[in-house]
Amino acid sequence: MSSVQQSKVFDKNSLDNLRNLVKRDAEGYRHEFQLQYKHYEATRDIFLLQPSKNSKEFADLVMFIAQVSHCYPEECKAFRGELMDLLEKHATTLDAMLRRSLVQALILVRNRGLLTAQQLLPLLFKLFRCQDKLLRKQIFNHIVADLQRSNAKHRDDKLNRKIQNFLYSIVGEDNELSAKKSLCVLTQMYHRRIWSDANTVNVVANAVFHKSPRITVAALKFFMGHDDVDSDVESDEETNMELVSREDVYKAFHKGTKSTKKKKQAKLKRAQLAMKKLQKHHMDKGKSYSFTAIQLLHDPQGFGERLFSKLNKTNERWETKLLMMSVISRVIGVHQLLILSYYSFLQKYLQPHQREVTQVLSALIQATHNLVPDDVLAPVLRQLCNYFINDKSRPEAMVVGLKTVREMCVRQPLIMTPDLLQDLAQYKKYREKGVSMAARSLIGLFRIISPKMLHKKDRGKGAAASEQEVEAYGAFKPATGVDGIELLQNPPSDSEEYGSEMSDSDDEDHPQEASSQEEDEAEEQEMGEMSMKQLKKLAAKTSKKEEEEEEDWDAGILQQEDFERIKELKQRQLMKDVMRKYGLKEDSVAFSHTLEEAERILDQSKIVSDRKVDANELEYTKRYTKTKEERLQSVLAGREGRGEFGAAAGRRKSKTGGLSNNEKKKKKFMPLAARVKQAKNRQRTRGMKRLQGKHKNR
Template identity: 80%
Template structure:
């Protein structure tokens, strides 16, 4: 009995037994049943005092969880007992024991012995426990489990059950559980596993939660960046990111055996993919995620009005208010909503001394679109010009004001009057370069929109005098595909080829008919008769061919028109339409300056035209960064500052030195010239070499003396 007790309570014995059971389950069945009986006895004793710490009980639980897949019939009730123990006594259990119980359940779930919908409700209840490590491990398991379940194919049945459960948890008053469920939803959305409209609208409802932390997390989701609290965990690829060096690439392809090369190449591929993912996220800055999330809102008008009413009543921090302003502006701009009181609310923050005023101005720009009445935006524009753009303001404030006015005019040009535009255009000769460049940018915008609003000297060469700003609410619906006329009237390559072939055939016929005129005088009559007969036949054939060609062309034209009307277009047709649009835009721009299509400048401006076509989209959808509105003046550096920047740039480049210094510090053998100097030669050869050096030196001195 003493030996059995020693086996029971020794952890090393449990570890050895676990390894033996995994190798031969049937052979060590008796030892497992002995430990299982001891677990049942220890459990009954533990339930008498659940708050007591029991390390032996935790070791037994982990042992049985690790080998439960080997004895499924004997461990049927094991997982249910663990779940009941956590449900009843989770709040009073010791922290170490509670984490051991959760790890055992996670291990059983990874073995596939329990369903996710059975375990998830218990795990979300455990989010209420005041144990940060426990909440972190549970969150990581939930995200990994859902990602693993949807890796090969999308499990809609499981997703629907878990989503319904999470939706109910997000609306609860318990802050910890609601926050963690919201984190799971946002993580699943960013991993594009749950990227449907229901997930987005549940997060939208979380914006109006009682807890300010949950409100901020939901607002950050719609702004496109994750919550940076300690509760939000990032992927392993982002936290433990490695970089691939040239040495790693060389080792992966040049060093080692075939199997080791394959492993190193696979690791290198993973690192490169992770780097691309991170770089794409930094370049994108979450714009695509926020844009798609805002597009999936069921009732954007109601969401914007509710959030604006909460913004009016809230007493939260200034950062939270800024988040609310930005989210409202994005929703208004993307869906082109009308919340007219919102602009007067923003107007009271339009002052140069306001903290983070560029954030407010970016929100104002994003909330401006062509359906907002100009009389609503007129007071806002007037206050912006009075406070920011005047001779007493600082250059930084003037640049911010001019940039904001320009961006607002891009979205709603009707707010600008000719008198105000001419006043702002006078800043093009301001002494500060940033102010003058911002004013010239505003002038360049109205050279395209409405040149007649500018002074004659500011309109530029080749300005279109007929261009005017459309009236409020003017809308010209398109009857078909945009740019289909360009594709219909574009010259095809087949027409050019057929013209060239016909020209070549006519020239060949003339060459063949040329030498026939040089025949004898006796056969001239017969030849003329035959030639006349042949010409009649040819005329008849040509007439019939011309008729058939005309009929074929008419039929082809009818078929083409039917195709255009039916909307049968391929991807090549759309690419062709884009190319024709780009070429027409370049022709229009270059014709103002008298340049032709075959000029060098025409080809150089094709890329600029493509950028302009990309920018000609719905401008209210664009996200405006507050950093783009700021103006930072660059002062000339002193000699010491320049020297410091040069030395800072040399850090990490010690190996890149001059060739002479590398030769001096060379650690290898001697060069051929050095070997030649140390080469053994007979005495006569050394004497002759010395004489030749002396003779050469004498000749050099004489030549130098003669030149002098």
């Protein structure tokens, strides 16, 4: 072997140069590649004698062969198998840097298509057990990216089924690291809408009952809607985020040529959009109102009962118990389950001094729905009122209690009695504004659902004519057709729909009608110019279209426009009812605000048991008055950039505009006689002032 060939074998720069040459002309450099491959085999045999020793030369040769393996697939057949055997046998004893290099080489071979995912995944999940955080992150990112790339163009169901079955078996293992990482892969695939099926959700549901508390918490966070189920993995947006500084903005608009400015401005715009997206993600985190994962559970009743049994027996920390309570409450609310002993379990935590009591109260609200018997919730409501809503409680606790009572009554109004409601309504005149507003909100709720339970003075206008009452427990009215179809079949006239009749007037008063009439005349003129044959075709088309519409109507087929029309007519009908209730006239100023209240009533009439309850909304955020130092800081901040106070003469001197009329009069040119007369008048005035001064002194 010549000295030149030896330098190519041992020098990393030579390996990089040879790699580029091989990619350009693989056949021309086949002999050089064979020399390097023989040197790799010799180095591998020496390395296997001491696997724990770090060998940079061996790592460089492995990376070189992995990068050019697609150029010589026949020669590199045994290469990938040797690397996999090496990692499987000596994974725990290898040096950390060398181990990551070997894994990266296998990833390159997989990206070249020389290795299938089914062959590589079992080894990678075994490597998750190594105590190397960087290695676990590297493997996790590759698995997620590989699966996403495999399903980018079209869904590969065959590959997905095989990998899913493999991951399902790994999640149930006792090894915590492998099970945790496989669970993270499943949740990431679900959040990226690649594996959004029911099987994935139910495998995660089984992971809730794993022996490891960390896996249990990760699975519970998945059902809570959290993306950060693994602390080792950071989101791509946060890792690749670049903060935008003032210097970057200045350089983008004031430095460089025209073309470089455009590039900088485009990059700046991308960074700003990414920052806005990340801020919105953090603001909306955990506030999604759709529980699609919970809705895909195969046996929600069994899941809820098993998790509640685990909650009763667990000795985990308080945060884990809160997660369990939240998940149980969401499952109960979404599927309207009956786990009656769960409410008595929550009752023992209903204390104002309880740690994170608003989280417990939000779980209680979420678990309340109209199928829960009122006698089950009555003790809970009684304890809530006794401990939170009384004259000895702090205003913060009273506000939390009143808000919780209102949210529970929205979901199950039967738990409220007239006597209790009238007692709570008296807090509308409490000295603390937050308490009074919470009590008024409760009164406003029962003005809508059952005004008869309130005192006559609290019912508001139009309540005497209202016959709205709370339905009895278990009352159910089956739907016999589309809700609101009668409004579509018998639509109100224009006068009824908009609240006023339009009187006939001339075309000058109604230019829109005049323009529509002109258009009709133009259409008639066009039809007059058409031939008889064209008229027959047009008549046949219109009659056929009308027949199809009549057939669809008779068959009960409604279009999307029909449903939108039904919604609009419902809002109009509710608007009339609200106006009639409050005694508003059709031409009053409040006419425009009634539509908003009608939409609010429509929203409240929907099922609210599947909505998420934010614990922060139950808290009382009191606005305290500013201190003297805070007021002084605001005053000084308002003076920044403002001119200083001074005399009017100084402001006139600094004036840059023209002269005033008095100044012009003083500088006006006058004849000599007029100037002499003016001087005599000034002299006479001064003399009179002197005489007056002498008389005063005497």
